[in-house]
Amino acid sequence: MSSVTNEQLLPIVSIENEQLSYASGKKAQPVLSDLNLTIQAGERIALVGKSGCGKSTLLRHLRSSLKEPAWCPQDPGLVPMLSVLHNIYMGKLNQYSWITNLFHLIRPSNEIKLDIQAVAQQLEIANLLQNSVDQLSGGQQQRVALGRALYQQSDVFLGDEPLSAVDELQAKRLLDHILSAHETAIIALHDVNLAFSFATRIIGLKDGQIEIDQATTELTPDDLMRLY
Numbered sequence: 001m002s003s004v005t006n007e008q009l010l011p012i013v014s015i016e017n018e019q020l021s022y023a024s025g026k027k028a029q030p031v032l033s034d035l036n037l038t039i040q041a042g043e044r045i046a047l048v049g050k051s052g053c054g055k056s057t058l059l060r061h062l063r064s065s066l067k068e069p070a071w072c073p074q075d076p077g078l079v080p081m082l083s084v085l086h087n088i089y090m091g092k093l094n095q096y097s098w099i100t101n102l103f104h105l106i107r108p109s110n111e112i113k114l115d116i117q118a119v120a121q122q123l124e125i126a127n128l129l130q131n132s133v134d135q136l137s138g139g140q141q142q143r144v145a146l147g148r149a150l151y152q153q154s155d156v157f158l159g160d161e162p163l164s165a166v167d168e169l170q171a172k173r174l175l176d177h178i179l180s181a182h183e184t185a186i187i188a189l190h191d192v193n194l195a196f197s198f199a200t201r202i203i204g205l206k207d208g209q210i211e212i213d214q215a216t217t218e219l220t221p222d223d224l225m226r227l228y
């Protein structure tokens with residue numbers, strides 16, 4: 001067995017008998033209970049289930065458990081007055097001191113501009129780099145948020161409906177870029193067909209529990225209907 005294969009079997013996160021909650025006033029409200037989950041490096045995981053079942057809650061927990069994963073949240077959380085280039089740069093804010101970031105934002109080097117341009121080209125927004133994001137459509141803003149995550153250059157990608165605002169063909173192209181840039185990807189999706197197109201493992205949530213956790217090859221789209 002090659003060393004690469006051995007690395008791919010390394011667990012990157014393990015959750016044992018945990019309860020995940022959100023804070024409501026002073027009281028924690030449980031969303032997922034008795035959660036047991038191990039994720040290995042190299043896995044492609046689709047997280048599915050009906051609206052409100054806890055996908056974002058689980059992704060947020062994974063984000064806090066992993067070391068600086070690439071993060072593409074459901075709400076893009078862009079800085080509206082700043083340009084696309086500046087918003088994509090935000091993906092690397094954690095990697096530099098505040099003073100270096102300030103300098104980069106005021107006067108980005110050619111290297112930074114070329115790196116961001118390469119990311120933007122993959123996402124089909126290279127022509128928009130100088131536009132402020134409040135002038136963009138929802139699908140364009142979603143691609144900027146995706147660019148910010150890709151620019152992080154992490155091994156692990158966590159996406160919460162990162163392709164919901166783009167058309168089907170573009171979603172497939174963007175998914176290819178996400179997968180080629182990250183060793184491990186965990187993506188919450190409402191589109192079951194898209195989930196089957198990339199995932200090696202499907203995790204389905206229902207009634208505060210993991211209802212399905214199986215290799216994609218053992219499942220059909222019909223099997224997922226019991227989640228909805």
Ligand SMILES: Nc1ncnc2c1ncn2[C@@H]1O[C@H](COP(=O)(O)OP(=O)(O)OP(=O)(O)O)[C@@H](O)[C@H]1O
Pocket residue numbers: 022023024031049050051052053054055056057058074
């Ligand atoms: N801050 C909050 N205050 C109140 N309820 C919350 C809060 N955060 C989450 N919830 C509740 O927790 C449950 C899980 O929410 P979560 O956002 O994880 O679901 P989801 O599967 O990602 O939904 P969607 O597919 O609609 O994005 C829902 O019932 C939601 O109403």
